Amino acid sequence: MPWPLNTIRAAIVVLTLFALVFGWSDMLRSMDQTEAATVERARHQARGQAKAVGELVQARLDSLDLAIRSVRAAVSDGHAAIERQTRLALQDMPSNFVLQLFIIDHDGYLSYSSLGPSPRNYLGDRDYYARLADAEDDILVVSEPVLGRLTQRWSIQVARAIRDNGVFAGVVSIAVSVETWAETLAQLEPGRRDTLTLVGRDGELLMRSLSGPEHYGKQLRLRRDFIDQPALMEGDYLAESFADGVSRIFGWSRLSSGLVMVSGLALDDVLAPVRKAREQGITRGVFLSIFFLLAVSGLLYALARSAQVMRRLAVREARTRNLVDNMAEGIMVVDDAMRIVASNPALCEISGHTEEVLHGASPAMLCGETTAADDLLALLDVEGEDMRGGDFVGMRPDGARYIAHARVTRMSSDEGGRHKRLVLVADVTESRREADDIWRRANFDMLTGLPNRALLLDRLERMILHARREGSEVIALFVDLDLFKPINDRFGHAFGDRLLCQVARRLEQLFRSEDTVGRLGGDEFVVLIPASPARDLAGQSAQKLVDRLSEPFEIDGEVVSISASVGVAFYPRDAETPADLIAEADAAMYRAKHAGRATWRA
Ligand SMILES: Nc1nc2c(ncn2[C@@H]2O[C@H](COP(=O)(O)OP(=O)(O)OP(=O)(O)O)[C@@H](O)[C@H]2O)c(=O)[nH]1
Numbered sequence: 001m002p003w004p005l006n007t008i009r010a011a012i013v014v015l016t017l018f019a020l021v022f023g024w025s026d027m028l029r030s031m032d033q034t035e036a037a038t039v040e041r042a043r044h045q046a047r048g049q050a051k052a053v054g055e056l057v058q059a060r061l062d063s064l065d066l067a068i069r070s071v072r073a074a075v076s077d078g079h080a081a082i083e084r085q086t087r088l089a090l091q092d093m094p095s096n097f098v099l100q101l102f103i104i105d106h107d108g109y110l111s112y113s114s115l116g117p118s119p120r121n122y123l124g125d126r127d128y129y130a131r132l133a134d135a136e137d138d139i140l141v142v143s144e145p146v147l148g149r150l151t152q153r154w155s156i157q158v159a160r161a162i163r164d165n166g167v168f169a170g171v172v173s174i175a176v177s178v179e180t181w182a183e184t185l186a187q188l189e190p191g192r193r194d195t196l197t198l199v200g201r202d203g204e205l206l207m208r209s210l211s212g213p214e215h216y217g218k219q220l221r222l223r224r225d226f227i228d229q230p231a232l233m234e235g236d237y238l239a240e241s242f243a244d245g246v247s248r249i250f251g252w253s254r255l256s257s258g259l260v261m262v263s264g265l266a267l268d269d270v271l272a273p274v275r276k277a278r279e280q281g282i283t284r285g286v287f288l289s290i291f292f293l294l295a296v297s298g299l300l301y302a303l304a305r306s307a308q309v310m311r312r313l314a315v316r317e318a319r320t321r322n323l324v325d326n327m328a329e330g331i332m333v334v335d336d337a338m339r340i341v342a343s344n345p346a347l348c349e350i351s352g353h354t355e356e357v358l359h360g361a362s363p364a365m366l367c368g369e370t371t372a373a374d375d376l377l378a379l380l381d382v383e384g385e386d387m388r389g390g391d392f393v394g395m396r397p398d399g400a401r402y403i404a405h406a407r408v409t410r411m412s413s414d415e416g417g418r419h420k421r422l423v424l425v426a427d428v429t430e431s432r433r434e435a436d437d438i439w440r441r442a443n444f445d446m447l448t449g450l451p452n453r454a455l456l457l458d459r460l461e462r463m464i465l466h467a468r469r470e471g472s473e474v475i476a477l478f479v480d481l482d483l484f485k486p487i488n489d490r491f492g493h494a495f496g497d498r499l500l501c502q503v504a505r506r507l508e509q510l511f512r513s514e515d516t517v518g519r520l521g522g523d524e525f526v527v528l529i530p531a532s533p534a535r536d537l538a539g540q541s542a543q544k545l546v547d548r549l550s551e552p553f554e555i556d557g558e559v560v561s562i563s564a565s566v567g568v569a570f571y572p573r574d575a576e577t578p579a580d581l582i583a584e585a586d587a588a589m590y591r592a593k594h595a596g597r598a599t600w601r602a
Pocket of ligand 1: 492
């Protein structure tokens with residue numbers, strides 16, 4: 001059983017929603033996965049970058065340390081040796097990078113500067129100086145950025161302590177330009193909003209490629225692995241940058257000097273291609289979804305329309321079926337192989353067969369008799385015609401006959417070019433009988449059964465037309481019984497009727513089938529004889545007639561004798577028209593009466 005339409009529509013709606021929800025969630029999930037993978041790749045990239053740049057920074061620090069150590073070794077040799085060694089140590093360093101090399105004595109006063117003699121300047125308050133003074137080991141200290149009192153430029157001090165027999169004797173320090181160093185780092189950055197940050201051992205910001213001095217020396221507020229876990233050498237994290245509020249993916253690497261290089265990749269830039277692809281994907285998805293929904297809506301609409309059409313068709317079919325079932329006229333559809341393929345209750349009633357019996361049977365079944373069946377089958381053979389009609393005699397299973405009128409219509413051909421026939425069958429038994437009766441009443445004399453005046457005149461007209469064509473003649477014999485009234489009077493009217501019938505039979509026996517014997521009314525009869533030539537035959541016939549009617553009649557045990565007077569007229573000699581010819585014969589009959597009756601006159 002096919003699914004109800006509503007179920008199909010509900011299934012389509014559910015499947016559509018499922019497809020949309022599944023499609024969208026799958027697409028968004030795969031987008032999320034792509035985003036996560038991109039972030040993961042960026043983490044690796046940031047780490048790698050922190051490591052590579054960190055190595056460069058460390059190399060720089062190593063060369064600065066080398067310079068510091070070489071100058072420190074010359075301190076005990078006096079001012080000239082310091083100056084010579086300083087020149088030597090700084091000769092390969094760019095002047096905008098190394099701002100100056102200077103020495104602070106054990107009292108905290110500047111005792112030497114590569115920039116030349118300078119006023120007595122106390123620098124013992126600097127953090128790095130205090131740290132070196134307190135340190136037990138020979139360590140390299142990298143200071144926070146400080147604003148030079150003389151130079152008014154931001155610098156980082158890279159310094160080592162001078163020891164004289166193990167006693168703190170001052171500091172050799174190189175001031176490097178934060179600006180220049182940050183610029184150098186900026187050139188290594190891959191993106192406009194990416195950052196490279198150098199962080200001190202205690203988490204203080206030494207330099208940052210993107211920002212100015214306002215952040216120098218600031219302690220990074222947040223807890224970071226590279227601060228909390230000194231043993232960890234590298235790592236990554238995602239955070240909002242404290243300096244500019246930009247979210248970044250950070251990778252960090254600890255340098256051998258203990259400083260930490262942090263490389264930050266702006267999250268928005270990292271994800272820009274992914275987000276663009278996501279936007280495009282969503283736009284495409286929206287269009288596809290709209291298109292899909294439109295297509296499904298179209299399908300649902302088409303289904304609704306077809307359901308409507310089917311309902312209308314069903315109603316129409318039911319109406320047609322109702323009409324066909326309630327029609328008084330029998331209907332059958334006969335296929336190309338002369339089988340009944342459909343019938344209605346009226347046909348069952350007319351034919352006396354059930355629908356089951358009729359179905360698949362030959363229409364000949366309606367007739368029962370071979371000749372009648374042949375007539376019907378011939379009637380159904382409508383090849384070349386679209387419509388025809390005719391009567392056939394049907395026979396019911398109980399043997400009862402009926403007259404049916406069939407109207408056969410050739411239906412339009414099917415795919416195979418075969419035609420079916422639609423046959424409307426009406427039981428016309430009654431109407432045919434009535435029509436026959438009317439016809440007989442109109443054309444025959446009810447007493448004798450002979451043709452009456454109307455039919456006589458009609459037959460005479462035909463005979464005259466034929467004679468005119470053939471050049472032959474027509475004889476009209478007008479017969480009037482002699483003295484019939486006395487018989488009526490004596491034996492009664494009914495007796496007279498029976499006598500008239502016997503006269504009619506005798507007249508019929510006297511003449512051939514092509515002749516016509518008719519009764520005009522009363523005791524008057526007419527005989528019409530087509531003849532060529534007519535003259536002798538007329539006389540013989542008239543005489544024969546007079547003789548035969550003179551013979552006695554026996555009616556109800558009574559023997560009676562009468563005679564007849566006969567008038568003869570010829571076409572074309574005596575008259576041209578049927579009425580004139582009869583009138584001429586009538587006139588001749590009167591002449592026979594006047595001649596004494598029981599004779600004939602022409
Ligand atoms: N029984 C009977 N009589 C009829 C019928 N039609 C007419 N008649 C009678 O037939 C008679 C005909 O008479 P007529 O032909 O005039 O006269 P007739 O007595 O035959 O005399 P003639 O014709 O002069 O020899 C009338 O008495 C009619 O009433 C009929 O159908 N049946």
